[in-house]
Amino acid sequence: LAKTTQPISMDSYEGQEVNITCSHNNIATNDYITWYQQFPSQGPRFIIQGYKTKVTNEVASLFIPADRKSSTLSLPRVSLSDTAVYYCLVGDSNTDKLIFGTGTRLQVFP
Amino acid sequence: GAVVSQHPSWVICKSGTSVKIECRSLDFQATTMFWYRQFPKQSLMLMATSNEGSKATYEQGVEKDKFLINHASLTLSTLTVTSAHPEDSSFYICSARSWGARGGSGEQFFGPGTRLTVL
Numbered sequence: 001l002a003k004t005t006q007p008i009s010m011d012s013y014e015g016q017e018v019n020i021t022c023s024h025n026n027i028a029t030n031d032y033i034t035w036y037q038q039f040p041s042q043g044p045r046f047i048i049q050g051y052k053t054k055v056t057n058e059v060a061s062l063f064i065p066a067d068r069k070s071s072t073l074s075l076p077r078v079s080l081s082d083t084a085v086y087y088c089l090v091g092d093s094n095t096d097k098l099i100f101g102t103g104t105r106l107q108v109f110p
Numbered sequence: 111g112a113v114v115s116q117h118p119s120w121v122i123c124k125s126g127t128s129v130k131i132e133c134r135s136l137d138f139q140a141t142t143m144f145w146y147r148q149f150p151k152q153s154l155m156l157m158a159t160s161n162e163g164s165k166a167t168y169e170q171g172v173e174k175d176k177f178l179i180n181h182a183s184l185t186l187s188t189l190t191v192t193s194a195h196p197e198d199s200s201f202y203i204c205s206a207r208s209w210g211a212r213g214g215s216g217e218q219f220f221g222p223g224t225r226l227t228v229l
Contacts, residue, residue: 041201097156100156
């Protein structure tokens with residue numbers, strides 16, 4: 001399973017755009033990139049998933065370069081409620097196993 | 111999206127007792143569920159893969175006799191912490207994949223977690 005590397009923590013202010021980059025140098029051909037959000041004492045919540053190029057949904061965008069060795073989660077105009085831990089995971093459709101890395105603890109200030 | 115529930119949401123027990131945690135997929139069938147544990151300020155650690163109708167697959171370092179997993183139906187997996195001790199106190203989270211939800215390695219839906227405190 002491909003290992004992921006993310007910054008341990010990030011700080012931002014309300015209204016700013018936040019970009020969290022994840023490195024996954026050993027990503028395999030079958031692997032998808034998925035981002036989850038976790039609040040304290042809750043289970044992780046799916047944010048977005050992609051395979052290549054750009055994916056956008058109602059809450060975030062995911063940018064994946066052609067070599068797929070990294071990805072960037074973009075959160076537009078964050079609010080205080082976006083304070084959470086964000087996990088980047090790389091998964092194999094054949095095994096379904098998701099191995100969590102350290103995650104990025106995002107703190108949003110007023 | 112699909113919903114995964116856990117019961118109980120929290121439990122306090124005495125050392126030496128066994129505790130059962132249930133994980134249910136409420137609106138979809140899940141042939142495979144996963145169990146994680148999470149200590150404060152740490153990431154989720156995969157404990158085991160629960161397969162419906164067969165034995166669970168445990169990750170390295172996880173005692174299968176300590177953490178009993180049963181996946182008796184397509185919507186229910188249980189984790190029993192046997193002879194619990196204070197060091198087993200943790201946040202236990204299950205997940206299940208809803209087939210056809212998004213494709214690829216897919217979206218796994220996570221339960222809300224169960225806080226276990228062993229006195």
